[in-house]
Amino acid sequence: MNPEHVLALYDDQLRRHAQPDDPHTTLELTHGVLRQTSTTHGWNGVIWSDLDHTTADAAITAQLRHYAGRxxxxxxxAHDQPTDLGQRLQTAxxxxxxxxxxMAADTHDQPxxxxLPEGVHLQPVTDPTGIDLMLEVHRQAFGTSPTHLGHHLRTQLAQAPHTIAAVVAMAGQRPVSAARLTxxxxxxxxxxxxxxxxxxxxxxxxxxxxxxxRARIxxxxxxxYLQVDASDDSRPILERLGFVPLTTTTPHLFFGESL
Structure with missing residues:
Protein backbone atom coordinates (compact mmCIF):
# COMPACT_ATOMS: atom_id res chain seq x y z
CA MET A 1 0.00 0.00 0.00
CA ASN A 2 1.33 3.43 -0.97
CA PRO A 3 0.66 5.76 2.01
CA GLU A 4 0.89 8.96 -0.05
CA HIS A 5 -1.62 7.63 -2.58
CA VAL A 6 -4.03 6.48 0.12
CA LEU A 7 -3.78 9.81 1.96
CA ALA A 8 -4.56 11.68 -1.27
CA LEU A 9 -7.61 9.43 -1.78
CA TYR A 10 -8.69 10.01 1.81
CA ASP A 11 -8.37 13.79 1.47
CA ASP A 12 -10.38 13.76 -1.74
CA GLN A 13 -13.11 11.27 -0.86
CA LEU A 14 -13.68 11.72 2.87
CA ARG A 15 -12.71 15.36 3.33
CA ARG A 16 -12.99 17.49 0.17
CA HIS A 17 -16.02 15.56 -1.09
CA ALA A 18 -17.39 14.41 2.26
CA GLN A 19 -21.05 13.53 2.65
CA PRO A 20 -23.20 14.62 5.62
CA ASP A 21 -22.95 12.11 8.46
CA ASP A 22 -26.50 12.78 9.65
CA PRO A 23 -29.77 13.52 7.81
CA HIS A 24 -30.08 16.63 9.98
CA THR A 25 -26.79 18.15 8.85
CA THR A 26 -25.71 20.22 5.88
CA LEU A 27 -22.33 20.70 4.24
CA GLU A 28 -21.18 24.03 2.86
CA LEU A 29 -17.98 25.02 1.02
CA THR A 30 -17.12 28.61 1.89
CA HIS A 31 -14.07 30.75 2.66
CA GLY A 32 -11.80 27.88 1.64
CA VAL A 33 -13.26 25.37 4.10
CA LEU A 34 -15.84 22.59 3.99
CA ARG A 35 -17.95 22.74 7.14
CA GLN A 36 -20.81 20.73 8.57
CA THR A 37 -23.71 22.29 10.44
CA SER A 38 -26.26 20.29 12.41
CA THR A 39 -29.82 21.38 13.14
CA THR A 40 -30.12 18.97 16.09
CA HIS A 41 -27.47 17.32 18.28
CA GLY A 42 -25.07 16.29 15.54
CA TRP A 43 -21.45 17.22 14.93
CA ASN A 44 -20.56 20.78 13.93
CA GLY A 45 -17.20 21.59 12.46
CA VAL A 46 -14.65 21.98 9.70
CA ILE A 47 -13.79 18.83 7.74
CA TRP A 48 -11.43 20.14 5.06
CA SER A 49 -9.64 23.38 4.22
CA ASP A 50 -7.59 24.85 1.40
CA LEU A 51 -5.94 27.88 2.97
CA ASP A 52 -2.68 29.78 3.03
CA HIS A 53 -1.11 32.41 5.24
CA THR A 54 -3.14 35.16 3.55
CA THR A 55 -6.56 33.53 3.91
CA ALA A 56 -6.42 31.46 7.11
CA ASP A 57 -7.32 34.13 9.67
CA ALA A 58 -10.34 35.34 7.69
CA ALA A 59 -11.55 31.76 7.30
CA ILE A 60 -11.28 31.14 11.04
CA THR A 61 -13.18 34.35 11.79
CA ALA A 62 -15.89 33.35 9.31
CA GLN A 63 -16.44 30.02 11.09
CA LEU A 64 -16.69 31.70 14.49
CA ARG A 65 -19.35 33.99 13.08
CA HIS A 66 -21.18 31.17 11.33
CA TYR A 67 -21.49 28.97 14.41
CA ALA A 68 -22.59 32.03 16.40
CA GLY A 69 -21.50 30.89 19.82
CA ARG A 70 -22.23 27.19 19.35
CA ALA A 78 -0.66 17.69 10.06
CA HIS A 79 -0.34 18.34 6.32
CA ASP A 80 -2.98 21.09 6.22
CA GLN A 81 -1.82 24.54 5.23
CA PRO A 82 -0.59 26.98 6.31
CA THR A 83 1.91 25.19 8.52
CA ASP A 84 1.00 27.39 11.51
CA LEU A 85 -2.75 26.81 11.18
CA GLY A 86 -2.88 25.08 14.55
CA GLN A 87 -1.33 28.08 16.28
CA ARG A 88 -3.73 30.42 14.48
CA LEU A 89 -6.67 28.33 15.70
CA GLN A 90 -5.41 28.50 19.27
CA THR A 91 -4.92 32.26 19.00
CA ALA A 92 -8.57 32.46 17.93
CA MET A 103 -3.92 4.94 9.87
CA ALA A 104 -5.09 2.77 7.00
CA ALA A 105 -4.89 -0.82 5.84
CA ASP A 106 -5.96 -2.77 2.80
CA THR A 107 -9.16 -4.52 3.81
CA HIS A 108 -8.22 -7.78 2.12
CA ASP A 109 -4.91 -7.95 4.00
CA GLN A 110 -6.68 -8.05 7.35
CA PRO A 111 -7.29 -11.31 9.22
CA LEU A 116 -12.50 -14.28 21.65
CA PRO A 117 -11.74 -15.07 25.29
CA GLU A 118 -13.74 -17.87 26.85
CA GLY A 119 -17.19 -16.69 27.91
CA VAL A 120 -17.27 -13.70 25.53
CA HIS A 121 -19.58 -13.46 22.53
CA LEU A 122 -20.32 -10.75 19.97
CA GLN A 123 -23.74 -9.12 19.74
CA PRO A 124 -24.52 -6.98 16.67
CA VAL A 125 -26.13 -3.63 17.47
CA THR A 126 -29.43 -3.30 15.63
CA ASP A 127 -31.69 -1.29 17.95
CA PRO A 128 -31.69 1.32 20.75
CA THR A 129 -31.04 -1.35 23.37
CA GLY A 130 -27.78 -2.23 21.63
CA ILE A 131 -26.82 1.44 21.51
CA ASP A 132 -27.36 1.66 25.26
CA LEU A 133 -24.92 -1.24 25.66
CA MET A 134 -22.37 0.62 23.52
CA LEU A 135 -22.73 3.74 25.67
CA GLU A 136 -22.23 1.64 28.80
CA VAL A 137 -18.97 0.34 27.34
CA HIS A 138 -17.96 3.93 26.55
CA ARG A 139 -18.64 4.84 30.19
CA GLN A 140 -16.49 1.96 31.44
CA ALA A 141 -13.67 2.54 28.95
CA PHE A 142 -13.47 6.33 28.90
CA GLY A 143 -15.46 7.53 31.90
CA THR A 144 -18.13 9.32 29.86
CA SER A 145 -21.45 8.56 28.18
CA PRO A 146 -21.71 11.22 25.49
CA THR A 147 -25.27 12.22 24.63
CA HIS A 148 -24.30 13.33 21.13
CA LEU A 149 -22.88 9.88 20.31
CA GLY A 150 -26.09 8.16 21.37
CA HIS A 151 -28.14 10.57 19.27
CA HIS A 152 -25.90 10.06 16.25
CA LEU A 153 -26.02 6.26 16.48
CA ARG A 154 -29.80 6.15 16.90
CA THR A 155 -30.30 8.44 13.92
CA GLN A 156 -27.88 6.49 11.75
CA LEU A 157 -29.42 3.11 12.60
CA ALA A 158 -32.94 4.41 11.98
CA GLN A 159 -32.36 6.44 8.82
CA ALA A 160 -29.20 5.07 7.16
CA PRO A 161 -28.58 1.54 8.47
CA HIS A 162 -26.54 0.65 5.37
CA THR A 163 -23.81 3.06 6.54
CA ILE A 164 -23.11 1.48 9.93
CA ALA A 165 -22.23 -1.88 11.47
CA ALA A 166 -21.84 -1.83 15.24
CA VAL A 167 -21.08 -4.61 17.67
CA VAL A 168 -20.78 -5.20 21.41
CA ALA A 169 -18.64 -7.88 23.08
CA MET A 170 -20.59 -9.41 25.95
CA ALA A 171 -19.08 -11.27 28.91
CA GLY A 172 -22.24 -13.02 30.01
CA GLN A 173 -24.73 -10.20 30.47
CA ARG A 174 -22.10 -7.48 30.82
CA PRO A 175 -20.97 -5.37 27.85
CA VAL A 176 -17.18 -5.16 28.03
CA SER A 177 -16.13 -3.87 24.61
CA ALA A 178 -17.77 -2.21 21.62
CA ALA A 179 -16.95 -0.75 18.23
CA ARG A 180 -18.58 0.42 15.02
CA LEU A 181 -17.80 0.45 11.33
CA THR A 182 -18.83 3.50 9.32
CA ARG A 214 -15.41 -5.16 11.00
CA ALA A 215 -12.76 -5.95 8.37
CA ARG A 216 -14.83 -8.94 7.27
CA ILE A 217 -17.92 -6.76 6.81
CA TYR A 225 -9.41 0.41 2.74
CA LEU A 226 -9.99 0.57 6.46
CA GLN A 227 -9.10 3.86 8.13
CA VAL A 228 -8.94 4.79 11.79
CA ASP A 229 -7.97 7.75 13.96
CA ALA A 230 -5.76 5.80 16.35
CA SER A 231 -4.98 6.77 19.93
CA ASP A 232 -1.56 6.10 21.39
CA ASP A 233 -3.05 3.00 23.06
CA SER A 234 -4.50 1.47 19.90
CA ARG A 235 -1.75 2.45 17.44
CA PRO A 236 0.68 -0.37 18.43
CA ILE A 237 -2.07 -2.99 18.09
CA LEU A 238 -3.08 -1.66 14.68
CA GLU A 239 0.52 -1.56 13.47
CA ARG A 240 0.86 -5.24 14.37
CA LEU A 241 -2.23 -5.86 12.26
CA GLY A 242 -0.64 -4.14 9.27
CA PHE A 243 -2.13 -0.65 9.52
CA VAL A 244 0.14 2.11 8.18
CA PRO A 245 0.36 5.68 9.55
CA LEU A 246 -0.68 8.31 7.01
CA THR A 247 -0.60 11.54 9.06
CA THR A 248 -1.76 12.89 12.40
CA THR A 249 -4.98 14.70 13.18
CA THR A 250 -5.71 17.08 16.06
CA PRO A 251 -9.24 18.17 17.00
CA HIS A 252 -9.36 21.88 17.79
CA LEU A 253 -12.42 22.61 19.89
CA PHE A 254 -14.21 25.93 20.16
CA PHE A 255 -16.47 26.02 23.21
CA GLY A 256 -19.03 28.57 22.10
CA GLU A 257 -16.84 31.56 21.28
CA SER A 258 -18.28 34.05 18.84
CA LEU A 259 -17.26 37.30 17.18
Whole structure:
Protein backbone atom coordinates (compact mmCIF):
# COMPACT_ATOMS: atom_id res chain seq x y z
CA MET A 1 0.00 0.00 0.00
CA ASN A 2 1.33 3.43 -0.97
CA PRO A 3 0.66 5.76 2.01
CA GLU A 4 0.89 8.96 -0.05
CA HIS A 5 -1.62 7.63 -2.58
CA VAL A 6 -4.03 6.48 0.12
CA LEU A 7 -3.78 9.81 1.96
CA ALA A 8 -4.56 11.68 -1.27
CA LEU A 9 -7.61 9.43 -1.78
CA TYR A 10 -8.69 10.01 1.81
CA ASP A 11 -8.37 13.79 1.47
CA ASP A 12 -10.38 13.76 -1.74
CA GLN A 13 -13.11 11.27 -0.86
CA LEU A 14 -13.68 11.72 2.87
CA ARG A 15 -12.71 15.36 3.33
CA ARG A 16 -12.99 17.49 0.17
CA HIS A 17 -16.02 15.56 -1.09
CA ALA A 18 -17.39 14.41 2.26
CA GLN A 19 -21.05 13.53 2.65
CA PRO A 20 -23.20 14.62 5.62
CA ASP A 21 -22.95 12.11 8.46
CA ASP A 22 -26.50 12.78 9.65
CA PRO A 23 -29.77 13.52 7.81
CA HIS A 24 -30.08 16.63 9.98
CA THR A 25 -26.79 18.15 8.85
CA THR A 26 -25.71 20.22 5.88
CA LEU A 27 -22.33 20.70 4.24
CA GLU A 28 -21.18 24.03 2.86
CA LEU A 29 -17.98 25.02 1.02
CA THR A 30 -17.12 28.61 1.89
CA HIS A 31 -14.07 30.75 2.66
CA GLY A 32 -11.80 27.88 1.64
CA VAL A 33 -13.26 25.37 4.10
CA LEU A 34 -15.84 22.59 3.99
CA ARG A 35 -17.95 22.74 7.14
CA GLN A 36 -20.81 20.73 8.57
CA THR A 37 -23.71 22.29 10.44
CA SER A 38 -26.26 20.29 12.41
CA THR A 39 -29.82 21.38 13.14
CA THR A 40 -30.12 18.97 16.09
CA HIS A 41 -27.47 17.32 18.28
CA GLY A 42 -25.07 16.29 15.54
CA TRP A 43 -21.45 17.22 14.93
CA ASN A 44 -20.56 20.78 13.93
CA GLY A 45 -17.20 21.59 12.46
CA VAL A 46 -14.65 21.98 9.70
CA ILE A 47 -13.79 18.83 7.74
CA TRP A 48 -11.43 20.14 5.06
CA SER A 49 -9.64 23.38 4.22
CA ASP A 50 -7.59 24.85 1.40
CA LEU A 51 -5.94 27.88 2.97
CA ASP A 52 -2.68 29.78 3.03
CA HIS A 53 -1.11 32.41 5.24
CA THR A 54 -3.14 35.16 3.55
CA THR A 55 -6.56 33.53 3.91
CA ALA A 56 -6.42 31.46 7.11
CA ASP A 57 -7.32 34.13 9.67
CA ALA A 58 -10.34 35.34 7.69
CA ALA A 59 -11.55 31.76 7.30
CA ILE A 60 -11.28 31.14 11.04
CA THR A 61 -13.18 34.35 11.79
CA ALA A 62 -15.89 33.35 9.31
CA GLN A 63 -16.44 30.02 11.09
CA LEU A 64 -16.69 31.70 14.49
CA ARG A 65 -19.35 33.99 13.08
CA HIS A 66 -21.18 31.17 11.33
CA TYR A 67 -21.49 28.97 14.41
CA ALA A 68 -22.59 32.03 16.40
CA GLY A 69 -21.50 30.89 19.82
CA ARG A 70 -22.23 27.19 19.35
CA UNK A 71 -19.46 24.71 20.10
CA UNK A 72 -17.71 23.33 17.02
CA UNK A 73 -14.58 21.43 16.03
CA UNK A 74 -11.91 22.20 13.46
CA UNK A 75 -10.40 18.84 12.54
CA UNK A 76 -6.81 19.74 11.70
CA UNK A 77 -4.44 17.39 9.87
CA ALA A 78 -0.66 17.69 10.06
CA HIS A 79 -0.34 18.34 6.32
CA ASP A 80 -2.98 21.09 6.22
CA GLN A 81 -1.82 24.54 5.23
CA PRO A 82 -0.59 26.98 6.31
CA THR A 83 1.91 25.19 8.52
CA ASP A 84 1.00 27.39 11.51
CA LEU A 85 -2.75 26.81 11.18
CA GLY A 86 -2.88 25.08 14.55
CA GLN A 87 -1.33 28.08 16.28
CA ARG A 88 -3.73 30.42 14.48
CA LEU A 89 -6.67 28.33 15.70
CA GLN A 90 -5.41 28.50 19.27
CA THR A 91 -4.92 32.26 19.00
CA ALA A 92 -8.57 32.46 17.93
CA UNK A 93 -9.63 30.54 21.04
CA UNK A 94 -9.47 26.83 20.21
CA UNK A 95 -8.48 24.12 22.66
CA UNK A 96 -6.52 21.31 20.98
CA UNK A 97 -7.18 17.75 22.09
CA UNK A 98 -4.46 15.07 21.98
CA UNK A 99 -3.33 14.25 18.46
CA UNK A 100 -4.29 10.92 16.93
CA UNK A 101 -2.67 9.02 14.08
CA UNK A 102 -4.65 8.55 10.89
CA MET A 103 -3.92 4.94 9.87
CA ALA A 104 -5.09 2.77 7.00
CA ALA A 105 -4.89 -0.82 5.84
CA ASP A 106 -5.96 -2.77 2.80
CA THR A 107 -9.16 -4.52 3.81
CA HIS A 108 -8.22 -7.78 2.12
CA ASP A 109 -4.91 -7.95 4.00
CA GLN A 110 -6.68 -8.05 7.35
CA PRO A 111 -7.29 -11.31 9.22
CA UNK A 112 -10.99 -12.06 9.55
CA UNK A 113 -10.73 -14.90 12.07
CA UNK A 114 -12.44 -13.81 15.27
CA UNK A 115 -10.77 -15.22 18.40
CA LEU A 116 -12.50 -14.28 21.65
CA PRO A 117 -11.74 -15.07 25.29
CA GLU A 118 -13.74 -17.87 26.85
CA GLY A 119 -17.19 -16.69 27.91
CA VAL A 120 -17.27 -13.70 25.53
CA HIS A 121 -19.58 -13.46 22.53
CA LEU A 122 -20.32 -10.75 19.97
CA GLN A 123 -23.74 -9.12 19.74
CA PRO A 124 -24.52 -6.98 16.67
CA VAL A 125 -26.13 -3.63 17.47
CA THR A 126 -29.43 -3.30 15.63
CA ASP A 127 -31.69 -1.29 17.95
CA PRO A 128 -31.69 1.32 20.75
CA THR A 129 -31.04 -1.35 23.37
CA GLY A 130 -27.78 -2.23 21.63
CA ILE A 131 -26.82 1.44 21.51
CA ASP A 132 -27.36 1.66 25.26
CA LEU A 133 -24.92 -1.24 25.66
CA MET A 134 -22.37 0.62 23.52
CA LEU A 135 -22.73 3.74 25.67
CA GLU A 136 -22.23 1.64 28.80
CA VAL A 137 -18.97 0.34 27.34
CA HIS A 138 -17.96 3.93 26.55
CA ARG A 139 -18.64 4.84 30.19
CA GLN A 140 -16.49 1.96 31.44
CA ALA A 141 -13.67 2.54 28.95
CA PHE A 142 -13.47 6.33 28.90
CA GLY A 143 -15.46 7.53 31.90
CA THR A 144 -18.13 9.32 29.86
CA SER A 145 -21.45 8.56 28.18
CA PRO A 146 -21.71 11.22 25.49
CA THR A 147 -25.27 12.22 24.63
CA HIS A 148 -24.30 13.33 21.13
CA LEU A 149 -22.88 9.88 20.31
CA GLY A 150 -26.09 8.16 21.37
CA HIS A 151 -28.14 10.57 19.27
CA HIS A 152 -25.90 10.06 16.25
CA LEU A 153 -26.02 6.26 16.48
CA ARG A 154 -29.80 6.15 16.90
CA THR A 155 -30.30 8.44 13.92
CA GLN A 156 -27.88 6.49 11.75
CA LEU A 157 -29.42 3.11 12.60
CA ALA A 158 -32.94 4.41 11.98
CA GLN A 159 -32.36 6.44 8.82
CA ALA A 160 -29.20 5.07 7.16
CA PRO A 161 -28.58 1.54 8.47
CA HIS A 162 -26.54 0.65 5.37
CA THR A 163 -23.81 3.06 6.54
CA ILE A 164 -23.11 1.48 9.93
CA ALA A 165 -22.23 -1.88 11.47
CA ALA A 166 -21.84 -1.83 15.24
CA VAL A 167 -21.08 -4.61 17.67
CA VAL A 168 -20.78 -5.20 21.41
CA ALA A 169 -18.64 -7.88 23.08
CA MET A 170 -20.59 -9.41 25.95
CA ALA A 171 -19.08 -11.27 28.91
CA GLY A 172 -22.24 -13.02 30.01
CA GLN A 173 -24.73 -10.20 30.47
CA ARG A 174 -22.10 -7.48 30.82
CA PRO A 175 -20.97 -5.37 27.85
CA VAL A 176 -17.18 -5.16 28.03
CA SER A 177 -16.13 -3.87 24.61
CA ALA A 178 -17.77 -2.21 21.62
CA ALA A 179 -16.95 -0.75 18.23
CA ARG A 180 -18.58 0.42 15.02
CA LEU A 181 -17.80 0.45 11.33
CA THR A 182 -18.83 3.50 9.32
CA UNK A 183 -19.35 2.80 5.63
CA UNK A 184 -18.99 5.57 3.05
CA UNK A 185 -20.90 4.59 -0.11
CA UNK A 186 -19.19 5.64 -3.32
CA UNK A 187 -15.74 5.74 -1.72
CA UNK A 188 -12.91 3.29 -1.12
CA UNK A 189 -13.08 3.69 2.67
CA UNK A 190 -14.76 2.19 5.68
CA UNK A 191 -13.92 3.72 9.04
CA UNK A 192 -13.24 2.11 12.40
CA UNK A 193 -14.73 4.10 15.28
CA UNK A 194 -15.68 3.94 18.95
CA UNK A 195 -13.39 1.04 19.80
CA UNK A 196 -13.22 0.75 23.57
CA UNK A 197 -12.80 -1.97 26.18
CA UNK A 198 -13.47 -1.98 29.91
CA UNK A 199 -10.14 -1.71 31.78
CA UNK A 200 -10.41 -5.13 33.42
CA UNK A 201 -10.89 -6.80 30.02
CA UNK A 202 -8.02 -5.20 28.15
CA UNK A 203 -5.09 -7.21 26.89
CA UNK A 204 -7.18 -10.31 26.07
CA UNK A 205 -7.50 -9.86 22.31
CA UNK A 206 -11.01 -8.41 22.19
CA UNK A 207 -9.91 -5.25 20.36
CA UNK A 208 -8.20 -7.34 17.66
CA UNK A 209 -11.32 -9.49 17.37
CA UNK A 210 -13.50 -6.43 16.80
CA UNK A 211 -11.11 -5.19 14.09
CA UNK A 212 -11.38 -8.59 12.37
CA UNK A 213 -15.18 -8.55 12.67
CA ARG A 214 -15.41 -5.16 11.00
CA ALA A 215 -12.76 -5.95 8.37
CA ARG A 216 -14.83 -8.94 7.27
CA ILE A 217 -17.92 -6.76 6.81
CA UNK A 218 -15.98 -4.07 4.93
CA UNK A 219 -14.49 -6.64 2.56
CA UNK A 220 -17.86 -8.27 1.92
CA UNK A 221 -19.33 -4.88 1.00
CA UNK A 222 -16.55 -3.99 -1.40
CA UNK A 223 -14.51 -1.40 0.51
CA UNK A 224 -10.81 -1.43 -0.27
CA TYR A 225 -9.41 0.41 2.74
CA LEU A 226 -9.99 0.57 6.46
CA GLN A 227 -9.10 3.86 8.13
CA VAL A 228 -8.94 4.79 11.79
CA ASP A 229 -7.97 7.75 13.96
CA ALA A 230 -5.76 5.80 16.35
CA SER A 231 -4.98 6.77 19.93
CA ASP A 232 -1.56 6.10 21.39
CA ASP A 233 -3.05 3.00 23.06
CA SER A 234 -4.50 1.47 19.90
CA ARG A 235 -1.75 2.45 17.44
CA PRO A 236 0.68 -0.37 18.43
CA ILE A 237 -2.07 -2.99 18.09
CA LEU A 238 -3.08 -1.66 14.68
CA GLU A 239 0.52 -1.56 13.47
CA ARG A 240 0.86 -5.24 14.37
CA LEU A 241 -2.23 -5.86 12.26
CA GLY A 242 -0.64 -4.14 9.27
CA PHE A 243 -2.13 -0.65 9.52
CA VAL A 244 0.14 2.11 8.18
CA PRO A 245 0.36 5.68 9.55
CA LEU A 246 -0.68 8.31 7.01
CA THR A 247 -0.60 11.54 9.06
CA THR A 248 -1.76 12.89 12.40
CA THR A 249 -4.98 14.70 13.18
CA THR A 250 -5.71 17.08 16.06
CA PRO A 251 -9.24 18.17 17.00
CA HIS A 252 -9.36 21.88 17.79
CA LEU A 253 -12.42 22.61 19.89
CA PHE A 254 -14.21 25.93 20.16
CA PHE A 255 -16.47 26.02 23.21
CA GLY A 256 -19.03 28.57 22.10
CA GLU A 257 -16.84 31.56 21.28
CA SER A 258 -18.28 34.05 18.84
CA LEU A 259 -17.26 37.30 17.18
Missing amino acids: PFEWKLY GSTPEPAETL TTID LHPGTDFAGLWSGGTAPDWRGRGIYRALVAY AAERGYR
